[in-house]
Amino acid sequence: MKYQIFILILLHSFTSSFSQEKYVYHFEKMEAVDTIYNKDIKDDVLNEAEMFDNKYFISYYGKERIPAFYIKEKDFCVTLNLDFSEQTNYKIIGFSENRQFIYINAEGDHTARQTQFGFKYFYIVNLENYTFLQIQYYSSIVFWEPDENDPNGFNVTKEHKVNSSKIAFNQNGFTVMNEIFDMNNENKIDYDVIQSGEYELDDSKLKKTKYYDADLMKFLPIKYIGDIAIGMTLEDIILIYPNISFIEKENNYKTCADKSSFGFEIWDGNEVLGFAANNIQDNKIKSLIVRSPRFYFGKINTNTTASEVLKYYPKSNIRLDLLTDWEHIYIKELHVELVFKTNETNRIGLYKNDTFKKFKNPNAKVDCIQVF
Structure with a gap:
């Protein structure tokens, strides 16, 4: 909590001293x-x-x-x-x-x-x-x-x-x-x-x-998540959401092949919006992991089920990530990847030689959406 407050003070101090690019x-x-x-x-x-x-x-x-x-x-x-x-x-x-x-x-x-x-x-x-x-x-x-x-x-x-x-x-x-x-x-x-x-x-x-x-x-x-743009700094986001806060956490979305890394969980009041990995180059967000259902990508948000995804976007690619053991659906038209944090006990699909064959749990909802 103390670190969260420090981040807020630091960022608000920065925005009061230096202007930020507007999107x-x-x-x-x-x-x-x-x-x-x-x-x-x-x-x-x-x-x-x-x-x-x-x-x-x-x-x-x-x-x-x-x-x-x-x-x-x-x-x-x-x-x-x-x-x-x-x-x-x-x-x-x-x-x-x-x-x-x-x-x-x-x-x-x-x-x-x-x-x-x-x-x-x-x-x-x-x-x-x-x-x-x-x-x-x-x-x-x-x-x-x-x-x-x-x-x-x-x-x-x-x-x-x-x-x-x-x-x-x-x-x-x-x-x-x-x-x-x-x-x-x-x-x-x-x-x-x-x-x-x-x-x-x-x-x-x-x-x-x-x-x-x-x-x-x-x-x-420019890719937008609501009014948040890929390329913004954390300071820019404060200008959009007055009640925003950032909590530094370990990146739980990395693969086991990645080194230990941290990032910022982004909160608007009591709602978590997503996670910005700490690979921020030039102090700019290069990717965002969306967790809030308020953000839509086409017809998709984090309340969308696996079967609805294929109904809206039938050419989407479903794969099993062997590193995280999670399931992913990549939607080429939207340039986003949907993540289902599943394991062997609750798979959304059945696979043969790691290739998706059919749904096993079509009503499972998206856990998060990766935007690059």
Whole structure:
């Protein structure tokens, strides 16, 4: 128990100090939505406004220092509060192909104590339900000092870091390519800046569906277990499940040929979700053993019986693992392996020369699901 609490404190401390890469961005409700019928106020906000599609614009009202996003209708204007800020330039840049979402670009910088901070965001506004996302795609820090050898000369740049992402919109979302520049060659990733991948939009969220493999130089699909993605860190999971906890345990899912190893059992409140083996490379989960019935893979979860598996996926491969003495069903379409922790007394199937012939206990339920 003490070790579990230590892990939680360590991980929560980590997330409060360092940002983590996001896989899922959820839309936020507007803080305020207002409707303007008064002609004088309408004329004020429309004055010198740059119209987009003859209907949408960004403007100031009266002596307000922070702009707002407006939608012009025939007899009124709708005001949407997108949490805009000062020292930032905003511009509407386009629609999604179905015109449900409108995109707004934001760029700005500020200087403090010989340091200049630069930033770029884009906003995705869902015009159907008045929700929005704010995505950062650029950050920079430039720090300078007077030249020690020539105090009257030009300042000398001591630090210059840039995290920048190029974005290409497509029908259902966009593709991102991220690059890092650091004059000190530290290449520290700013995870507030959206990372390389392919992202898809729906009514409630933006979801990363593919990651960029730098070695293969191509995008590869991301496997999801609910909102947990293969490739996330344990810290990432905390951002999804506020009541999450981790308990370090020996890996009981290894074969007898494997060396003794440990991993983290993942709990959401009083429910165990699964087990992450401690072969976490670069602090990222490379595989997950699912135990909770809340997660579905196609039509399969841990409440599914052996006979139902073959009913839904008749081409699945059933095998007896001679190392663990357990039975496995591999479903090629789903890229998952179902594990039945059986022995000679409670087999789900009958085998001849280690080849499955027929069911012996078709109503046995899946014990866990291995996702790679």
